Amino acid sequence: MPQDPHSAVSSESTYGAGLLAPEQEAVLQPASQGTQGDTQQATGEGLEQVEGYRRPEHYAPEAWSAPSQPFPDIGEASFGAPPPLPETVHGPDDRVQITDTSVYPWRVHCYLLITTRDNVRYQGTGWLIGPHTIATAGHVVYIKGSGVAARDGWAQSIQVMPGRNGASLPFGSITCTNFRSVTGWTDNGDENFDYGAIITPSDIGSTVGWFGFGVWSDSDLLKTTGNIAGYPGDKAAGTLWYAARGIDSVAARKVYYDIDTAGGQSGSSVYRVDNSDRFGFAIHAYGGARVNSGTRFTTPVYNNYVTWKA
Amino acid sequence: MEITGTVRDTSGKPVEGAHVVFTDGPRPLPDIAAVTNDMGAFSLSAPMPGNYTLTCRADTLQGPYSTAEAAVHVAAPTGTATSAHVELTITARP
Numbered sequence: 001m002p003q004d005p006h007s008a009v010s011s012e013s014t015y016g017a018g019l020l021a022p023e024q025e026a027v028l029q030p031a032s033q034g035t036q037g038d039t040q041q042a043t044g045e046g047l048e049q050v051e052g053y054r055r056p057e058h059y060a061p062e063a064w065s066a067p068s069q070p071f072p073d074i075g076e077a078s079f080g081a082p083p084p085l086p087e088t089v090h091g092p093d094d095r096v097q098i099t100d101t102s103v104y105p106w107r108v109h110c111y112l113l114i115t116t117r118d119n120v121r122y123q124g125t126g127w128l129i130g131p132h133t134i135a136t137a138g139h140v141v142y143i144k145g146s147g148v149a150a151r152d153g154w155a156q157s158i159q160v161m162p163g164r165n166g167a168s169l170p171f172g173s174i175t176c177t178n179f180r181s182v183t184g185w186t187d188n189g190d191e192n193f194d195y196g197a198i199i200t201p202s203d204i205g206s207t208v209g210w211f212g213f214g215v216w217s218d219s220d221l222l223k224t225t226g227n228i229a230g231y232p233g234d235k236a237a238g239t240l241w242y243a244a245r246g247i248d249s250v251a252a253r254k255v256y257y258d259i260d261t262a263g264g265q266s267g268s269s270v271y272r273v274d275n276s277d278r279f280g281f282a283i284h285a286y287g288g289a290r291v292n293s294g295t296r297f298t299t300p301v302y303n304n305y306v307t308w309k310a
Numbered sequence: 311m312e313i314t315g316t317v318r319d320t321s322g323k324p325v326e327g328a329h330v331v332f333t334d335g336p337r338p339l340p341d342i343a344a345v346t347n348d349m350g351a352f353s354l355s356a357p358m359p360g361n362y363t364l365t366c367r368a369d370t371l372q373g374p375y376s377t378a379e380a381a382v383h384v385a386a387p388t389g390t391a392t393s394a395h396v397e398l399t400i401t402a403r404p
Binding site for chain 2: 113119120121122123124137139140145146147148151194232233234235236237261262263264265266284285286287288289292293
């Protein structure tokens with residue numbers, strides 16, 4: 001019998017690999033604003049309150065309606081002709097820099113400096129979902145298909161820097177070596193299962209807070225404003241950038257959007273603002289020509305993250 | 311398949327801590343950035359043969375930043391050759 005691709009695996013040999021919470025009706029996991037520092041309120045329109053930032057009107061979600069036919073998987077479509085291109089900034093670059101990164105919600109986002117088994121370094125993004133758990137992409141914690149046998153596998157270590165702003169590290173840097181993902185990524189390299197987690201050795205989330213997460217229907221997501229903040233490699237080193245737009249389309253395990261991103265933002269939260277609380281509904285992972293995409297929170301994804309934040 | 315490269319400044323000195331990202335390629339790509347080591351070296355995975363464009367950015371603590379862009383063709387693997395190499399020379403932006 002084939003293994004469920006959502007079967008959880010860990011870099012720690014003592015972790016109960018293969019554990020998967022049973023299918024159940026998903027409920028929201030709550031957010032927390034932490035115990036230290038200030039909190040910035042959202043606009044009430046599904047956006048973060050950033051001076052001078054307005055969501056581009058031509059992608060207003062009200063202009064979209066639920067598709068009457070299922071969308072093809074863009075990953076499959078990419079192998080056909082004409083292939084899409086990974087220009088991850090679409091049209092005008094809407095990203096704005098966030099400088100008050102010690103304030104909630106910005107301090108929840110973490111700059112990640114990844115060191116692979118063969119000591120090659122990469123930059124990614126993660127976001128706190130609990131006192132000691134950071135959600136990110138699977139390809140951030142587990143290198144797959146690199147073309148270098150000595151590199152593939154769990155990262156050797158990841159330096160986690162919550163709320164980094166250039167040279168400023170308001171909450172320091174934490175060395176992490178304890179990671180989670182699922183067999184759909186670690187065994188198969190399937191982008192539909194490209195999600196993972198970092199377990200921090202200290203409860204940094206209790207200080208800086210975390211985002212909630214949840215599972216929403218297709219029609220609900222298509223009406224949602226997607227927000228992304230992360231650490232793009234095409235901007236000044238270690239600076240946090242934010243953008244928001246409507247959701248372009250959804251598939252069973254993916255969410256597609258034209259929110260501007262760049263390399264280095266893998267693992268960012270794609271989140272919504274409900275009543276001033278932030279809830280992730282996808283994990284940003286891929287840049288494409290027309291749209292970017294992330295791994296959707298479905299019930300198995302949700303259940304794994306609930307287990308990983310315990 | 312792997313794309314390897316080296317980032318240097320205009321004097322030929324390797325640049326450590328530069329970020330290298332894909333800005334073009336034959337399919338959607340993981341949105342990760344490579345970070346150069348003390349030899350200016352980096353590596354990015356190319357999931358399929360085709361033409362890729364890389365953009366590099368290097369920042370100093372103060373002063374202007376520098377960038378470079380390069381196009382790389384990754385051929386279908388033949389024998390044991392599964393990588394392409396690129397040299398990036400960054401120039402300061404005003």
